[in-house]
Amino acid sequence: MNMTIRNENEKDHRAVEELTREAFWNHYVPGCVEHFVLHNLRNSQDFVAELDFVAEIKSQIVGNIVYSRGVINDKQGRNNEILCFGPVSVLPSLQKQGIGSALIIHSLKTAKLMGYPAICIYGDPRYYSRFGFRCAEKYDIKTADDKFAVALQVLELAPGALNNISGRFIESEAFQYDENLFAEFDATFKYKEKAETDSQKEFRILASLRY
Numbered sequence: 001m002n003m004t005i006r007n008e009n010e011k012d013h014r015a016v017e018e019l020t021r022e023a024f025w026n027h028y029v030p031g032c033v034e035h036f037v038l039h040n041l042r043n044s045q046d047f048v049a050e051l052d053f054v055a056e057i058k059s060q061i062v063g064n065i066v067y068s069r070g071v072i073n074d075k076q077g078r079n080n081e082i083l084c085f086g087p088v089s090v091l092p093s094l095q096k097q098g099i100g101s102a103l104i105i106h107s108l109k110t111a112k113l114m115g116y117p118a119i120c121i122y123g124d125p126r127y128y129s130r131f132g133f134r135c136a137e138k139y140d141i142k143t144a145d146d147k148f149a150v151a152l153q154v155l156e157l158a159p160g161a162l163n164n165i166s167g168r169f170i171e172s173e174a175f176q177y178d179e180n181l182f183a184e185f186d187a188t189f190k191y192k193e194k195a196e197t198d199s200q201k202e203f204r205i206l207a208s209l210r211y
């Protein structure tokens with residue numbers, strides 16, 4: 001597979017939003033909102049443009065990953081800056097061929113070179129553990145509402161980077177969105193049927209594992 005990875009540019013925005021909608025549609029909930037989340041993230045001060053990558057095959061965009069800044073709010077009330085990634089998307093017809101892994105590995109290397117201490121994400125440990133992500137409990141890092149969560153995972157970008165950092169992971173406010181604005185935005189895309197799927201059931205179980 002002759003694939004290149006490069007930074008996204010403005011001309012790619014709509015194609016990447018369409019790709020994101022295709023990748024997430026009916027995967028976690030009937031329909032999806034991730035293309036709108038991505039759209040809003042790009043306009044946020046927390047967005048990290050240097051870590052916005054697309055994967056291309058024969059000039060077609062087949063994958064994307066974006067990063068934003070979040071914080072670990074510690075017991076002293078300090079906000080320690082860390083990174084978060086997502087949405088990460090691969091065209092459904094080309095999934096499970098290594099494109100997602102290539103985007104993640106490439107962006108992790110760049111994030112490390114940029115000097116960020118760590119990355120916090122919500123996702124499936126069966127996938128992200130292969131990149132070195134570990135359950136956030138190992139670092140005493142909890143959700144914004146102060147719970148440990150199986151889906152919350154952390155990767156240190158330098159050994160010991162989190163030695164003195166623990167607390168609540170708080171992602172960028174840009175992940176929050178207005179339902180009405182979302183409906184207007186989604187209406188500009190082609191119609192797709194919403195459906196219940198098995199992956200949604202699996203996701204609900206994973207998301208409920210909090211303690």
Ligand SMILES: CC(C)(COP(=O)(O)OP(=O)(O)OC[C@H]1O[C@@H](n2cnc3c(N)ncnc32)[C@H](O)[C@@H]1OP(=O)(O)O)[C@@H](O)C(=O)NCCC(=O)NCCS
Nearest residue numbers: 023086087088089090095096097098099100101124126127
């Ligand atoms: C998640 C995603 C980006 C991975 O990209 P990809 O190109 O398919 O992944 P790769 O080919 O690099 O890796 C495939 C492997 O990951 C596993 N995998 C992919 N998504 C997974 C998930 N959500 N949970 C568990 N395993 C997963 C596959 O089963 C496969 O496993 P194997 O190597 O043991 O066979 C892609 O599947 C996708 O766009 N999914 C829909 C959107 C999404 O869930 N994004 C992630 C949340 S932000």
